[in-house]
Every structure is written in structure tokens, then in C-alpha cells.
Amino acid sequence: MIITAISVIFILAGLIFFIGGAVGLIRFPDFYTRTHAAGKGDTLSSLLVILGFAIYQLHDFESLSHDWLTLLVILKMLGISVFILITSPTSTHALMDAGWEDGTEPKIHRDRPNHLNDDCEKF
């Protein structure tokens, strides 16, 4: 019972972040903010949903010798989440970097100082 509750909380939290990422992808003004929304939202929400599934699997778990197959499923899910944790932010970073090198202009409020070109030379 408690296990179900915890896993449902995890999955619902993940879905909320998914919605946030989707809304951000549509409503944010320029390339960088949209990628930021999609990258951050998707990473965290995928992790939460997969962790929720892994916790739900504990239902069938009785003892280590009896149920090592269940444990294997949980370990695989944890492996997937580690993989997403490493690769998803990197691909977002690579996408942003490619956009920057391609000369995509970020949208900046006209009253704010524009520091973007200051940094360019160093890198």
C-alpha cells in the first residue's frame, strides 16, 4: 500500500514536469529557452517516472533468493535512469552549442545589458 502510494507520487510528479516541459517548449520565446525547458523537464520527469515504476516493482519482491528476477528488473530500470541522467543533459548541451555556433540569436529584453558577445572571444 505504502509502496503504491510512493510510486504514484513519483509518477505524478514526473507527469507534472512533463507537462511543464511541453508547455515551455511551445510558449517560450526563443531557441535557447525552449531547449532549456525541453531538456530539463524531460530529464527530471523521465527519471521520476522510471523511479516510480522501479518502486512499484517492489510489490512482487519477497526475498532476495526468491525473487531475484524482480530485483533484476529494478536494477535494469535504475540503469536506464542513470543512462538518461548522463546522456539527456549532454544532448541538450550539444544542441544549444550547435545553435550558438550556428549564430542563433537569443531574445533579450531591450533594457537588459547584453553580455553574450563579451564571452564569445574567450572560447
Next chain:
Amino acid sequence: MLSKVFATIAVAITGSILLYGVSDFPAFGDPHSPANAGVPGSESVSLYFIEESYKDTKVPNIVTSVLADYRGYDTMFETVVIFAAGMAIFAILRVVGNKEETAAKAAEEDSFTNGDHNRIIVGTTVRIVVPVIQLFALYVVAHGHHSPGGGFQGGVILGASFIIIALAENLNAALRRLSELNYVRLAAIGIFIYAAFGIMAQVLGSNFLDYGALQPIFMTDGPEMARSHSMLGVEIGVAFTVTAIMFAIYANLASRGQLVKGL
């Protein structure tokens, strides 16, 4: 505006026709549908596979046993088609570069993390992730008997790992690990392995690709396990070819056939 109205009408009509067609289909997973049970008077062949494939081959995954054994001849020439596609790409795109470019290629730096500081993030991640991907690809190839997977899928994953190396640094970094000579060899060896299993069966006095005849070579208890082991063997051959051709297509397309620098 008007075009949108017409497009909406066209989509609605097409969609309703398709939905009407769906209503004629048998229910999902229906054991009495023609595909599963056949029509009255003639049984479907899938009944045979569902009931007998484990007894015949000792492979729990019916898809693998059908793909690599019952219709092994078909799969072998699917692999040949992939090989031919790779050779066609090679014949159309590949140009031999001039000396200047070869010199530039030799002068190219070696490290993932060299140069542009943004490379550090991507390069480090790729260095961590690529061994995991390659190990997983081997697992997919070897585990095709028990779970979804097999030579084609594992080969694609393995080829993609080399493409990731080429994307993270440049094409030369990937070509140092799998050179042009080696990937062409690998593609040919894959088909050779597959055909060798067929010819060995012929040499031992059976039909082409009849793996049960390979029992004396594998020294198994019965022809079933010989079929199981041979399936693994031909899957490995398929994986070789698919890996090599995946990478060959990427390398030739990304560098316009010059195999220098890449994207």
C-alpha cells in the same frame, strides 16, 4: 484560409474511411483471427510455430527461431541486401581524396577533449557512454534467443556507437577505431559467416541452412541445441554486416565520400 478548410475536409474524409476499414479487423490478440488460426479448412502456419518451435529449436523467442531458422534463407539474403546497399553507397559516393586533404587528415589532433572547451562535456560523456552502448549491443545480439533483439538490432546499436564517436569528435577518431578497410572486411565476413553455416550443413549431408545437421560439430545432445547455437552464429554474422554498413553509410554521407573530417 480556404486551403485549410479543404485540407481539414480531406483529412476528415480520409480518417473516417480508415476508421471504417479498421472496424473490419479482428480484435487485437484474437486467437480465432485468420492470421492466428487460419481460415476454416486450412490451418494457419503460425499455429505450427507457436506449438512446435520450442520443441524444434529450444529457443523461447518464436520470432528469433522463425527469423534465423525456419526462414533463414530469406534472412541471409536480407543481410546481402544490406551489404549491397552499403556497396552502392560506396560506389556512388566514395571519392579518393587528394594529397592535401590526406596531409590535413594526418595533422588532425587526437583527443576528444582537445580544442573547443565545449567538447569537454560532449567528449567526456561519449567516452563514458560508448563502452556501455557497445556492451549493450553485444547483449542484444547474444540475448536474441530469449528477448527482443538479435543481429539486426544489436548491429545497429553497435554501428551507432561508432557514429557517436564520429559526431562527438570527428570522423577520423571513429575511422581510427574502425578503418575503411576493416569495415568493408567486416561486412563481407558477416555474410561469409552466415553462408558458412549453410554450406557446413550441406557438407554434412543435409539441406542448405539446415542447422540440425551441425550436431556433430557443436557436440550437442540433439539437433535442437545445434539449431539454437547455429542461430546465435548467424545472428553474429548479421550483426557484423549491419555494424559495418551502418558506419559505412554514415561515414560516406557525412564526408561526401572523402572520409576526411566529416561534419
